[in-house]
Amino acid sequence: MKRKRVRQKKQHPGERIKNFDEVVIGYTEKDAVEEARRCLQCRDAGCRKGCPVEIDIPGFIKFIKEREFGLALETIKKNNYLPAVCGRVCPQEVQCEGRCILKKKQEPISIGGLERFVADYMLKRMPGQNPPIVPQVSRTGKKAAVIGSGPAGLTVAASLSELGHSVTVFEALHEPGGVLVYGIPEFRLPKKIIKKEVEYIKSLGVDIKVDVVIGKTLFIKDLFDMGFDAVFIATGAGLPKFLGIPGENLNQIYSGNEFLFRINFMKAYMFPEYDTPVNVGERVFVIGGGNVAVDCARCARRMGARVTVLYRRGRDEMPARSEEIRHAVEEGIEFRYLVSPVGFVDDGNGNVEAVKCIKMQLNDPDRTGRRRPVPVEGSEFVIEADTVIIAIGQSPNLLVSVATPDLEVSGDGVIKVDGDGRTSMKGVFAAGDITTGTATVIKAMGAGKIAARAMHEYIERKGNGRKEIAGRNRT
Template identity: 50%
Template structure:
């Protein structure tokens, strides 16, 4: 097929649940391509010699390679190609900010001067992973099979079970190490299970990846809080030869405004954890205590704020406001999530911000006083800074406020591990190549190092740390051990 013919193919639309229906159920919003759609969308790729899309991918997936296989209908081969660089294609195909990464660099988007015309790389990636999973392969494909595993006497502990830890554990297990993963919650998966809602990332998909890890021989221990159940130093004393710390950025930040302690104010983390991990939406089967807000204000403009506001609708709120102090152009959330939130009925209040939460005599939220803002000069982040307009106060009639203005590093491991160096914000400091921390044999990666980032970056860090660990362990292997 000529380039002209490829360019003439219309971008394939993703089938989705109707907004009015999906705003009241937890089922996945985007329904996924059919095989025909996936093949047709992949055929749009021009196979540019310079492969600009790969430059936009933090883990350098061979995108033109897997698109060529999908074009030929070889979805299993396409998945194997993706898996060479990315362990979690079913997850990344759903939640990666492709519009800022690979698809942002796609030549088609540039030629048509329309980002919507870029090849839908993420959707094809998702299709390839789901297609193989439906074919019944553990972990979504055969790349999970431990065929390359060589037994090794060294023991590795992985702390946390988010994407950084999953990737590190899989790579270490494939390298032949005996790996145990320790997770504080009762379910492994990190933000993929406790934060990102079911309607965006079905939990069965995350479980599939965890099953793949177990098939590789990784022991998964839950309800184990490192720093409480045992410290990192205890674990080294117990005979772990190396430890990976992937504890994430789960410490919620608050606004520091009056009324934030009132009943009915939540961090987005708590709100989403009760709803997702503790399944508060499934009232017939669980007894998770939950505050059913009728009129909800969510503060923030990132993916977490989008998830919280859409979750509030699904939990029965009649009115949901999204309050953000800059304009839409500065919002860090994925465009698709913003579009979905709007379609479902979330009202966006741009250039506005909370000043104080108002309470009734019983200490419950009865309103939110806000201020209007204007954009001033660019700040350190390069975005124009919000400047409050004096005297512009107004009150929103709400009974619930969800604060989604960012998360800091989980502090427990650093606080209980003498000698583990962190920066002023509590991020663990690592060697840029090996990812080893200030303690020999202890490595770290993901949000605990980068600050709140993305799934794909966390995975990349987990992979880099696994390589650093393997090199270090092999260098330090004792007499008679398999190397």
């Protein structure tokens, strides 16, 4: 039985560069069932081992084959509260799909595509606009606070809520979702999908408070004073890195974060209908090789620019997802490898006019296993630019750690944790990018699940000593 992988439908490149709608349209019911039928239902399934949250992948695919989509979703949700998100943004090619047995002879099962299909299918069929929200009654009488509403925070909130605790999530920005809403463009992950997934988590009894900046509005100590039994920090890696080269503060030079925050989170692509502006000139250069760089390039392309990505290593070293690089190439984005900027030229009015670059060559592998780029002497050249986006990575947010001296952090602001997410402070746990530096959505969720278990144990053990009044809730 050899069948070809069923492709998910996509918007045509010529069409999609004119809008911010989703590029991948997804499977129809018929396509999904057909793709599911390719699955060999391995007993010792490699895919499951490749999944950071160990979803029973053969299990949910079997249900799709049987058209039991509700049961398929239930199977996924045992391990993953955000399937519509993960089906879209997980790097399946190096996780589940990378371990699929079919990969040896043909293409692996489209696990991401199937996960997304099931999640979307059920989201569309959710009764009414939103699921009914369970009133926040804590069965255990215990309260947990979660700082940050990105993938790790939402996972821990949902887990603890299901375990019977009353959970409040504090989000600094005006909308929950963290990096999912500010950092991943609409055409890869639509806001309405995140909204629905968040509604689902709220329906488990989780309360989300926006506009609360922990470390500024409230401190960790306040949370304990307010009666929270444990605190989980999931503030992510949201601080932009800059190059530290001359001219970097010229106008029209953005960090990848700022560019995405404006265009994607604040919807600057709909300016002036939406108030937030963004300046995208005709000739845009994006510096970097990760997903953020590729996302910025594709946003700029949709604003009508000619876009080039400059990366200091080669194609093989690029950390961005291969599928997204392919999409970007289809959209007419140019990639120039082994090039690094050394400075920016002022047009005389404080705007960037050109990028000074130098060619690079690859030496021996560094600690990350990637070959280290070194400049080629005398190879400097200058290219004209109207807008530059620097997307060379993010480091952990510092607001919580700066305001909490008792919290141990290592260099770069990474919060120190043990294998179960315990920090140096009693009752305070952490996971996700704030403990690792920039990683992926699914890894943050995997670490969140482990931390949630440790938190639950801590809360239970602590609770044996004293009884709290159930439902005592300041919020």
